[in-house]
Amino acid sequence: MYSHLKCSEESCNYFVFNDSNKCLKHIDNRDDQIEKISSKLQQEEMIRNWNLSTIVLNSIELKDKMIIVSNFSNSTFKNIDFSGSHILFSLFEYSTFINCKFNDTTIKYTIFAGSTFLNCNFIDSNIVNSNFNGVKADDSSFNDSDLYYSTFISSTLSNITFVECNLKKTDFYKSKRQNVSFKYSNYEEAFFNRDR
Amino acid sequence: MRCFINFSLTGFSNCYLIGPDDGGDAIVIDPGEMNIKLLNLIENNNFYIKHVLITHNHKPHTGGIRTLLKIYDAEIYSSSENILGYPSNIISPDSSLNLSGIEVKVMEFSGHTKDSLVYKIEKMLFTGDTLGAGSIGEEENKETIALVSKSISEGIKELDDSILVFPSHGPPSTVKAEKDFNPELFLQA
Numbered sequence: 486m487y488s489h490l491k492c493s494e495e496s497c498n499y500f501v502f503n504d505s506n507k508c509l510k511h512i513d514n515r516d517d518q519i520e521k522i523s524s525k526l527q528q529e530e531m532i533r534n535w536n537l538s539t540i541v542l543n544s545i546e547l548k549d550k551m552i553i554v555s556n557f558s559n560s561t562f563k564n565i566d567f568s569g570s571h572i573l574f575s576l577f578e579y580s581t582f583i584n585c586k587f588n589d590t591t592i593k594y595t596i597f598a599g600s601t602f603l604n605c606n607f608i609d610s611n612i613v614n615s616n617f618n619g620v621k622a623d624d625s626s627f628n629d630s631d632l633y634y635s636t637f638i639s640s641t642l643s644n645i646t647f648v649e650c651n652l653k654k655t656d657f658y659k660s661k662r663q664n665v666s667f668k669y670s671n672y673e674e675a676f677f678n679r680d681r
Numbered sequence: 682m683r684c685f686i687n688f689s690l691t692g693f694s695n696c697y698l699i700g701p702d703d704g705g706d707a708i709v710i711d712p713g714e715m716n717i718k719l720l721n722l723i724e725n726n727n728f729y730i731k732h733v734l735i736t737h738n739h740k741p742h743t744g745g746i747r748t749l750l751k752i753y754d755a756e757i758y759s760s761s762e763n764i765l766g767y768p769s770n771i772i773s774p775d776s777s778l779n780l781s782g783i784e785v786k787v788m789e790f791s792g793h794t795k796d797s798l799v800y801k802i803e804k805m806l807f808t809g810d811t812l813g814a815g816s817i818g819e820e821e822n823k824e825t826i827a828l829v830s831k832s833i834s835e836g837i838k839e840l841d842d843s844i845l846v847f848p849s850h851g852p853p854s855t856v857k858a859e860k861d862f863n864p865e866l867f868l869q870a
Contacts, residue, residue, distance in 0.1 A: 574686065579857075594686055595852075598855065598862060599858060614688070614851060614852045614853075616814045616853060616858065634850075636815050636851060638815030638862060639862040639864055654693070656815065658816070679865075
């Protein structure tokens with residue numbers, strides 16, 4: 486599992502960057518480090534136990550990767566293509582995703598809670614047992630995806646399509662939805678209220 | 682230390698496997714089903730199941746024990762005297778266990794069932810049915826919900842935000858995400 490050590494900078498609460506003692510915000514030669522890690526991310530097929538909390542990635546392809554037990558919390562992703570990747574047991578909470586593609590991905594037991602998605606696509610994907618609680622999503626699509634047991638509790642969803650999705654046990658409790666389409670999906674098997 | 686999740690179709694529950702990086706004596710939490718996937722996870726990581734932790738005595742959390750104990754000589758730990766007729770070491774809240782070198786802190790957030798326990802291992806919190814991602818366990822009425830949510834809220838208030846929450850049903854979460862987005866915490870009667 487990735488390290489849970491916190492940055493040695495006073496009052497910084499972010500996780501340390503891989504094997505260093507500081508987070509990516511406070512590490513020396515930050516830009517060089519990000520460039521190095523960005524190129525390493527593109528080269529490696531298996532990304533396991535990496536700790537890249539607070540990373541900023543722009544316009545790179547992360548297609549067909551295995552991303553396992555890795556920490557990308559509080560990060561920013563612009564124009565990133567994760568298509569064809571397997572993302573398992575990883576942490577992407579409180580991150581920002583702009584123009585990102587997750588098409589044909591398998592995402593299991595992964596946490597996106599508190600993140601923002603703008604113009605992102607999760608088309609034809611298996612997104613199972615994953616946590617989207619509290620996310621703010623706009624102009625994004627989950628079409629043709631299996632969202633079994635994933636949660637969107639307390640989320641704010643605008644202009645989102647869930648067309649032809651499996652929504653069995655998908656939980657939308659207390660979500661705010663504006664212009665959200667569930668066309669051809671089994672939304673009656675999703676949860677929108679608590680029967681108490 | 683490594684942690685694996687195995688999804689069981691019995692009760693649609695998560696079972697957790699925790700063991701050392703290089704193999705050895707390991708812990709299983711809530712084995713709702715002993716299936717081939719769990720067996721492969723154990724064997725392929727060179728684990729030997731020495732300890733079984735039960736969050737509460739319901740079948741989706743215990744159903745695999747009979748088969749598990751035929752394969753491994755493991756001790757059960759729970760708040761009950763026995764689980765499916767097998768003797769269990771009774772453990773109480775606010776105690777600690779050292780299971781083959783792995784420190785387990787036993788906690789209780791009253792709720793779901795009277796025998797519910799929560800286990801903290803390093804930065805991981807195994808919450809059973811007491812706390813899920815954005816939810817709390819099923820309760821009978823609004824008054825009970827309010828009491829349980831108060832108890833859970835107080836329980837997690839002091840915990841570090843980065844602690845990972847692993848419930849028995851549904852996706853994982855973090856303490857921070859539960860504090861921020863779980864609409865069932867801090868309810869009033």
